Amino acid sequence: MGAFLKRLSSKSGGFRFFVIFYPPFLFSGIKVEKVSKDFRYIKVRLKLRWYNRNYVGTQFGGSLFSMTDPFYMIMLIKNLGKDYIVWDKKSCIKFIKPGTTDVFAEFRIDDEIIENIKREVDKNGKGEFPFTVEIKDKSGQLIALVEKIEYVRKK
Template structure:
């Protein structure tokens, strides 16, 4: 059996996060699970509170927004393409009082469409919806983001 020394994708994403988005790393945002078509990330409540004792809105935004990059790393050829966010809407549902976890996924059909269009045109837009839940499973926020997979050098 061959020894695959490649680290898990969540480890790769966390390393990239530390160097490319240091403020998210400082917040304690951490990729939990990253695989083709799926990503989840968590962030602690401690150190991320606001003036009335719940998680600051920008922290909720960040833990959800980084999922677009995490899914892109897991689903597309990073030697050819990189992700960017073009627009993101957040819907606050309940105050976040505990650590939270954000999750998002893309279907295989959508991954195939994005890859085909990016190969053809050098870029492809895609929508990603994320759900942010507290430690009790209560939805505290939902996002809908417009992302783009773009070819390097374009």
């Protein structure tokens, strides 16, 4: 899947094609709603449907976790450039309350984050960088927190 992602993401419109037809998203109700042109902001929605509810009728935890999976890695790949290798290293989810509606996650990186990563990796050859994603329901209530560690090294 990594080669498939790399090939698609290098072409115009490839990212959109990838996220529309990526099986873990396609079959779980996950939809990318917005991607900034500079890949520094992404908004994702998980619709609550009969096929992604858990036993008690709320958002399935695996789908909540899946909706946060590749985005920081992709954002860093797009923003750091070809001199860097980026991998998801670790993810951890903390469930706060049941998701009883559609839920949303927003991913952001800015110039300061990019420059700090480049500085550390250029100095040390590699590094691990933490990111936190909040999953919220329609009313803005926190449903879950996902902590991610992205591994970055020089090529």
